[in-house]
Amino acid sequence: DAGVIQSPRHEVTEMGQEVTLRCKPISGHDYLFWYRQTMMRGLELLIYFNNNVPIDDSGMPEDRFSAKMPNASFSTLKIQPSEPRDSAVYFCASSGLAGFNEQFFGPGTRLTVL
């Protein structure tokens, strides 16, 4: 298995632009998590899905952030409009019922908003 795949790996954009981050979870996993990591705030859980349904989005910082999971093999995290304070590394992780909660992380997307 290729593991969790995220794209792009790096994104540089200007304030006010729309940003879309993409994630492909490990096949067969039914949980998908989006995290944000910054020096100031550490690792934060933004939202997670179970069987493509959002379960808890309490970590989504503002209405500018939205996430979707249209099918079991794809999820997006969108920021519109983007702001400089959104600059961070965004991780996607997936897990399955058989793994005792073990989560498998993707390599992350480093977002820079100028």
Add this chain to the structure above:
Amino acid sequence: AQSVTQLGSHVSVSEGALVLLRCNYSSSVPPYLFWYVQYPNQGLQLLLKYTTGATLVKGINGFEAEFKKSETSFHLTKPSAHMSDAAEYFCAVRDGGATNKLIFGTGTLLAVQP
């Protein structure tokens, strides 16, 4: 509610010395405990996990951790540090309820001096 406390945001050891990274948890359900490692510019990777059974758990790269219920601890150790162990280490506990959500500690950055 579940929580994790990692004592020491930065730990520095000499190459060949013992590595000890501390983690204490709080859990209202039987805990599943995890240690993850994050190398620079990479995602989090599972080092080891405790779910049930033997309380001394061995992981990759020579690391091990011992679950001590009486002390609510799950400290990570390695007898002899190597330069390649320099990374950030995260302790995590499963959230209560029927989800695969993890509660992460704030991380400990390990430096290995030559």
